[in-house]
Structure formats: C-alpha cells, structure tokens
Amino acid sequence: MLALKALANPVRLQILNWLREPRRYFSDQQVGDLDVDGVCVSVIQRRADLSQSTVSQYLTDLQRAGLVQSKRVGQWTYYRRDEEGIRRFLEELERAVGPGESDSS
C-alpha cells in the first residue's frame, strides 16, 4: 500500500497536512493561486527545510500514492491535495483494519 508507506514518513505526512490550508502555511508564495493551482515545490521546500531534491522526491512519492495531484504551469509545478484519492485511501484503510464483524445486535 503505497499511501501507507508514504505517510509513514513524518515530513510527508506533514506536507499533506500543510496542504489542507495553503493560505495559512504557504502565504509567501508569489505565483499562481494557492487554492486553485496549489503550492509549488520551492515554497514547500522552504517550509520543510530539506533539500530541493528531497522535497521533490517526497512530492513524487505522495503523488504516486494518489494523495496529491500536480499541475505544471510554466516553470512551476504546483501540488495540491487529491481529496478524492485521500478519501479512497482512508476508505480502503478502514476496510482493511477497521472494525470487522461486530455483532452489535
């Protein structure tokens, strides 16, 4: 389960968390619309305080896990949450580990 592996890393988990409120955590972004387009790599990198390559890789991981979407606009790549994919992941996890046959009769 790619998403579980992706979220097992605290930084990746936090990035996904930050992306819930782009205006709050990435207000320094000059370009694009935070809500519509998403947040570009360099802005996330600044916040995460890791190298550019690491953050780029993390975002690719999150995308392959179906948790974020990317959109290339000019020279920037904007990332934003894939709410649909996140919902699917949570549902799948619920099915996998959530309560089984409870006899709440």
Added chain:
Amino acid sequence: MLALKALANPVRLQILNWLREPRRYFSDQQVGDLDVDGVCVSVIQRRADLSQSTVSQYLTDLQRAGLVQSKRVGQWTYYRRDEEGIRRFLEELERAVGPGESDSS
C-alpha cells in the same frame, strides 16, 4: 506515528486483518478460545509463513503501536486486536490527513 510505520509493512497489515476473523483464519488453533483469548504466536506464524522471531517481532511492533493487545496464558501469548486503539489510530489519521476546512456551505 508508530501505527503508520507498523501498517506500512504488508505482513503486519495482513495480520491485523486476519485477526478480525480469528475463526476463519486460525481455525487450527488447539488451545484457548480464539475470540476471547486471541491467537497465539505459533499459529499466526504458520499462516504468515515467516520465521518465529520475525512474527514475534511483528506482533510486538503492532502492540507498541497500540493496534493489538497481548495476554500471556501459561506458555502461550495470545494476541488479539485492540479495537479501541485501532479506532483511536483511525481517528487520529482522519484528523491528520482527512478533509480539512471544506466549505460545504
């Protein structure tokens, strides 16, 4: 988040899954009550087809993550799901990555 790391391993995830229906997956257990006591290590090991030490370690990992409980009865250690802990984990995850400020107004 210990639980996320624990579940990032497919075998550990599957063990937790199996434990939802002990009667179904561990019907070969001779000792104890599957539902009341849980499933002992050697029975899980047989099903997982990994070494005894690995399975024992996995179960310890799941326990430290708050996903299973153990009960020592004689020479056996029975493991069963910690439904309360699992619920807490799922809720925490929901808070951490679930939908943020949706303006469903």
Added chain:
DNA sequence: TGCCTAAATCGATCATTCTCGATATATTGA
C-alpha cells in the same frame, strides 16, 4: 539562441527496516 530559474533525476552515503538463525527466558508437566 543563450541565460536564468524551477523542478526532476542521478549517484552516493548513511540510517532504518526486514528477516533470519541462534540464544535466552518462561511455563508446564513428568
């Protein structure tokens, strides 16, 4: 075309995880 910036990929290193067999500990029963 040529430079500048953004992002992605590559290659390497160090840390962590996976997994095993061997050993240690604990419990039961003769």
Added chain:
DNA sequence: TCAATATATCGAGAATGATCGATTTAGGCA
C-alpha cells in the same frame, strides 16, 4: 529438578529508505 514447548530477544546480513549535492531537463524571457 529436568526436558519440552512457546515466546522473546539478540546479532547479523541484505534490502530499502532518507537525504544530500550535482547534474539534467524544461520553460520563460531578453
């Protein structure tokens, strides 16, 4: 107490993950 069985822990090797700097790819603009 001794032997047998169940489980836990230890130590090690291989595989994977984390993370970096360097390089490559790509777009924008003079």
